[in-house]
Amino acid sequence: MTECLRAASAIIKIILLLIIIHTVCYAGSSGVKCGIDNLVDTDFRLLKGKNIVLISHAAARAVSGMSTTELFSKRTDLHLLRVLAPEHGFYGIVTAGATVHDDTVEGMSVRSLYGSLRRPDQSMFEGADAAVLDLQDIGVRSYTYISTMKEVMEACAEFGVPLYILDRPNPLGGSIVDGSLPDSNMMSFVASIRVPYIHGMTIGELAGMINGEGWLSKNAAGVAKNCSLVVVRCKRWTRLMKWEDTELAWYPTSPNIPSIESVRGYAVTGLAGELGLTSIGIGTSTPFCLVGSPSFKRDSILERRLMRNGVVPRFGVFKPDRAKYAQQLCYGYYLAFNADSSFLPFQAAISLITTVYDTLKSNAKLDETALGNEDRTQMFVKAIGSGTYLDMLIGGSPYTNFIDKAQRDVESFKIRRQPYLLY
Numbered sequence: 001m002t003e004c005l006r007a008a009s010a011i012i013k014i015i016l017l018l019i020i021i022h023t024v025c026y027a028g029s030s031g032v033k034c035g036i037d038n039l040v041d042t043d044f045r046l047l048k049g050k051n052i053v054l055i056s057h058a059a060a061r062a063v064s065g066m067s068t069t070e071l072f073s074k075r076t077d078l079h080l081l082r083v084l085a086p087e088h089g090f091y092g093i094v095t096a097g098a099t100v101h102d103d104t105v106e107g108m109s110v111r112s113l114y115g116s117l118r119r120p121d122q123s124m125f126e127g128a129d130a131a132v133l134d135l136q137d138i139g140v141r142s143y144t145y146i147s148t149m150k151e152v153m154e155a156c157a158e159f160g161v162p163l164y165i166l167d168r169p170n171p172l173g174g175s176i177v178d179g180s181l182p183d184s185n186m187m188s189f190v191a192s193i194r195v196p197y198i199h200g201m202t203i204g205e206l207a208g209m210i211n212g213e214g215w216l217s218k219n220a221a222g223v224a225k226n227c228s229l230v231v232v233r234c235k236r237w238t239r240l241m242k243w244e245d246t247e248l249a250w251y252p253t254s255p256n257i258p259s260i261e262s263v264r265g266y267a268v269t270g271l272a273g274e275l276g277l278t279s280i281g282i283g284t285s286t287p288f289c290l291v292g293s294p295s296f297k298r299d300s301i302l303e304r305r306l307m308r309n310g311v312v313p314r315f316g317v318f319k320p321d322r323a324k325y326a327q328q329l330c331y332g333y334y335l336a337f338n339a340d341s342s343f344l345p346f347q348a349a350i351s352l353i354t355t356v357y358d359t360l361k362s363n364a365k366l367d368e369t370a371l372g373n374e375d376r377t378q379m380f381v382k383a384i385g386s387g388t389y390l391d392m393l394i395g396g397s398p399y400t401n402f403i404d405k406a407q408r409d410v411e412s413f414k415i416r417r418q419p420y421l422l423y
Contacts, residue, residue, distance in 0.1 A: 031247030035166030035204070035232035036062045036134055040071065046164065046232070048077045050129040053120075053161075055084045055113070055152050058091045059251040060134040060168070068134040068166065073108060080108065081127055086135060086148040087114040088254040095255060114144070118189065119151040125159050132164045136253050137203050138263045139172035140345075141182075142270065142383040145253075147192035149203055154216055157225035164230045167204035167422070169246050171263045172345070174200050174239030174423060177414055179346030180406040182385025191385040196406070196413055197346045198267060200239070202422065204231035209420040237423055242339035256287035264337040265289040267345035268311060269352065274380040277356045279330050283320030290318055291352060292332015293325060299359060302333075305351035305399070310343030312336040350402045357393055 039046065040062060052072060060068045069090075072080045083090065089100045090110050100114040111124055125131065133152055135145045149165075156163040179197025187194075193206070193215055201209070207229055210216060214224035237246065243260045252258045257266060265288030269280040272291065281290030298315050306313050313333035320326050337343055381387050392402060 031063065032169060032237045032241070032245075033063060033235040034168045034248070035234060036060065036068045036071065038232055038235055039166060040064075044075060044078060046230070047130065047132070051079045051081055051127050053081050053084065053125055053128045053131045055086070055131065055133040055148070056090075056135060057085055057088070057253070059136040059253045060166075061249070061251055063248070065249070069105065069108070072132075073106065082109040082111055082124070084111050084113050084120060084124060084152075087144045089114075092252050092254050092257075113148050113151065118148070120155040122159060125155065125161050128161055130162050130164055131156055132166065133203075134166040134168070135203060136168055136251070137170070138253060138257060138266065139170040139198065139200070140267050140270065141179075141193075141195055141197050141199060141385070142190040143266070144189055146203065146206060147189045149207060150192050150210055150215070153207065153210060153227040153229070154225070157216055157227040160228075162228040162230065163207075164232060165204045165207050166232050167202050167234050169234055169237045169241065169243070169248070170200060170202050171243045171250070171260060172198060172200070172267060172343075173242055173339075174202070174237075174421075175341055176200050176343060176345070177410050177417075178344045178406070180384075180386060180389075180409040181413060183387070186382065186385050186387070188382045190383050195417075196410055197349075197384065199413075199417075201417060201420070202234070204233065205417075205420050205422050207231065208422070209417060212420060213416075231422065233422055239421075239423055240341075244339065256282055258287070261286065261337065262288045264339070264343070264345070265335060268335065268337070268348045271349045271380060271384055272353050272356070273324075274376060274383050275353065275357075276324060276376050277353065277360065278332065279318075279320055279324045281318070281320070282323035283326060284318055286334070289335050290330075290332060291335065291356075292318065292330040294328050294330055295365065296331045297359075299355060302351065302355040305355060306333075306335070306348055309345075309348035309351060310338035310340070311348045312338070346406060347403055350399065350406075354393065354399045354402065358396075 054072055056068050058067050069083055085100060088094045090105055094100050100112040102112050103110045137145045176198055177196055177200040181194050181196055182191035211226055211229055216225040218224050250260045257263055269288045269291055273280040278291045278293050281287045303313050313335055316334050318330050381390055
């Protein structure tokens with residue numbers, strides 16, 4: 001009996017040891033790797049000996065935690081000429097819409113692509129053999145990093161400089177597509193390509209689509225230019241992954257996107273923020289994850305509509321220290337977000353906008369909002385990519401009409417994007 005117990009104990013110890021060994025070995029290889037990590041793993045083979053212009057920011061980091069800029073600057077087998085920074089600046093601390101000025105980072109020249117120029121000029125590419133772009137996008141069309149990428153592609157095509165894109169996961173996943181296409185006469189820096197508000201693509205995939213669909217400007221012969229493009233792919237990323245599945249850390253991409261929850265919140269409340277109907281949590285510790293005002297009341301219709309679209313509202317009280325309703329006690333909803341296919345950010349956004357607008361209108365309180373401010377309404381129209389939605393809102397169209405319009409665009413886009421998907 002004793003011998004049996006000893007044998008069983010020995011077997012259990014061996015099994016536990018094997019489990020530990022498997023866990024240790026697996027732990028280092030289970031997470032997603034971004035394009036920069038694949039570049040590191042191959043000892044920068046693609047870029048050795050080249051003079052590089054890097055379009056990047058501090059939020060673009062390898063799994064080691066080092067920024068792409070730092071990794072490039074330490075290489076002795078290539079030459080980093082300069083860095084070009086998008087909206088919010090290299091460190092992601094410049095307020096939305098504010099001019100980004102030229103700067104230096106650890107002695108490296110950083111030129112702005114969100115100041116007097118948004119497309120690189122020839123001086124920015126002076127001496128370059130290649131341009132490399134590594135930007136952490138958030139998966140929402142109105143966030144301007146996609147537009148910056150398109151402008152870089154235009155410049156690369158014009159000056160004959162090949163572009164290498166170090167791809168990154170879309171933090172909203174690759175399967176959720178939601179929202180309408182921008183109207184062809186409404187293209188702008190917050191709607192620079194004809195993709196839905198939530199497109200479900202990585203920046204590498206979008207770059208391929210920009211090239212393939214002929215969305216760059218035309219040459220003298222009337223033919224769309226083509227950017228010489230290489231996409232360094234992510235490894236082990238799949239379209240159904242939520243951000244938490246990637247095991248990647250989130251680094252703030254702008255002052256009000258400090259967390260993955262704020263990414264999801266931006267996708268839902270950003271459009272409402274453009275209209276100024278409520279506070280959306282700017283000036284709190286959870287930007288884009290709150291909606292409310294000093295006179296806000298619980299609304300069962302809004303709650304049902306949000307929950308139907310993967311957003312869980314919890315009524316509470318908050319006090320922004322800046323932005324709309326600064327230093328005022330606000331009543332409203334704390335928002336949590338499902339991170340699966342039940343999450344439909346654009347439909348949730350329309351739920352929020354139409355319900356709050358109808359409530360304010362019925363209570364004759366629209367004068368308390370910024371809706372009458374032409375600058376605000378025009379920014380909403382630009383961000384959503386169509387004047388039709390504002391007309392429908394003011395005209396009292398049913399909520400379902402908004403959704404039906406968007407869904408028609410979604411279905412056609414899913415077919416059109418298929419050839420450009422890399423994962």
